[in-house]
Amino acid sequence: MSDYVIEKVQEFVESLLPSMGLELVEIQYRQEGEGWVLRLFLDGSDGIGIDQCSKVSREVSFFLDVEDLIPHAFNLEVSSPGLERPLRNSGDFQRFVGKKARVKVRHPIGDRKVFVGLIGESDENGFELLFEDGTSNRFLMNQIRKARLTL
Numbered sequence: 001m002s003d004y005v006i007e008k009v010q011e012f013v014e015s016l017l018p019s020m021g022l023e024l025v026e027i028q029y030r031q032e033g034e035g036w037v038l039r040l041f042l043d044g045s046d047g048i049g050i051d052q053c054s055k056v057s058r059e060v061s062f063f064l065d066v067e068d069l070i071p072h073a074f075n076l077e078v079s080s081p082g083l084e085r086p087l088r089n090s091g092d093f094q095r096f097v098g099k100k101a102r103v104k105v106r107h108p109i110g111d112r113k114v115f116v117g118l119i120g121e122s123d124e125n126g127f128e129l130l131f132e133d134g135t136s137n138r139f140l141m142n143q144i145r146k147a148r149l150t151l
Contacts (some may be wrong), residue, residue, distance in 0.1 A: 002029050005038070005069050012063050013040060016056070022048060025081045025088070036074035038064075041081040053078045087147040093119055093127040102150040103129060105143050115139075116150060 006027050013024050021044050028039040042048050042056060057078040064070060087093055087101060096119055103115045115137065120128035126140040 005029050008067065008069055009038065009040075009060065009064075013056070013060065016059055017042065020052065020055070021045065022052060022056070025085060036070070036072060037077060038070070038074055039077045039079075041079060041085075043081055043085065048080045053080075084148050084150055087149065090122065090124045090127070090141055093122040093147075096149060097122055100150050101129065101147055103139060103147045104145045105139065106145045107143070109137070113145075 006029050009029075010024065010027055013027070017024055022042050023044065025041040025043050026039075027041075028037070030037060040056065040060065042053070044052070057076060060078070061076060064076070087096065093101075099119055101117065101119050105113050105115070107113075109115075115129055115131070117129040117131040117136070120130045120136060122128070124141075126138055126143075128136050128138050130136045
């Protein structure tokens with residue numbers, strides 16, 4: 001059920017957001033405490049403001065009412081992914097070249113699984129991470145378990 005709701009909301013939101021100059025970063029739909037939460041994280045080239053979040057929230061609420069996808073009470077939250085947003089695909093790494101990132105790899109490289117540095121040259125296959133000591137390492141997208149911008 002959760003995967004179905006996420007899939008349908010994602011289809012709708014991804015058709016809605018481009019005209020607003022926004023992108024979908026992540027959708028979460030899960031039970032928290034005593035209730036369910038549908039959480040959308042959005043971003044834009046200049047960030048995202050409260051007015052944009054409100055507009056998307058209204059559109060998604062209307063869509064959910066019409067489609068009747070969720071048969072029980074839930075809370076809808078629409079927000080920015082924050083300053084430490086996740087990096088999920090090669091496009092994210094290309095967009096944030098020069099920004100500091102924390103990268104966790106699937107399998108250790110040497111004796112390390114976590115790397116922090118500035119995102120360097122990036123393409124559809126991977127990216128370079130530049131470290132404070134002046135060294136760098138190239139990572140392939142399939143090596144990455146989790147990555148996010150960091151302060």
